[in-house]
Amino acid sequence: MPALDPSDALIVVHVQRDFLPGGALAVGEGDAVVEPLNRWIDRCRAAGARVFATRDWHPPDHCSFEAQGGPWPAHCVAGTAGAEFAASLRLPGDCRVISQASDPAREAYSGFDGTELLTQLQRAGSRRLWIGGLATDYCVRATVLDAVKEGFETHVLTEAIRPVEVHPGDGRRALEEMRAAGAIVEEPAGNER
Secondary structure, eight states: OOOOOTTEEEEEEOOBGGGSTTSTTOOTTGGGGHHHHHHHHHHHHHHTOEEEEEEEOBOTTOTTBGGGTOSBOSOOBTTSGGGSBOTTOOOOTTOEEEEEOOSTTOOOOSTTTTSSHHHHHHHHTOOEEEEEEEOIIIIIHHHHHHHHHTTOEEEEEEEEEEOOOSSTTHHHHHHHHHHHHTOEEEOOTTOOO
């Protein structure tokens, strides 16, 4: 694993209570991403690298919700307990929080979609991104693909991601797509996430 420096940035994707076991849209083993991400947060702090955390921040009538004809149960409604970050996630005090999907009429899976993430990364001088969180086959996938398109050297932390798996194999297919797009998939031996 290469050493980190201040031009690196960690992006923690959607590690929110509604995506954890018992949440409104729970990801299987979603809580297992927290400790690996905490280790990466510690590494970033030691190296002077930036930490960003994206979050769904939906209005109550968001288009993705089943009540509005969307595919998902209501989740991560802005200001509710379900939208809070996992209690055990140790985000640093200077973490940049990026709220997304707050327009009721527009879905946004990528942390870059309709947010200030790109601008903030550019201002920070970030060149290499390390991305983990929830879920592999949705918001992690979309964020990674956009990061690659924007020209960042993009690393996917497979120890720190878990898929929704609406269809069996979605997580594996998402990783293959990210790798094919140019992301570096940091996959420990035997990991099939």
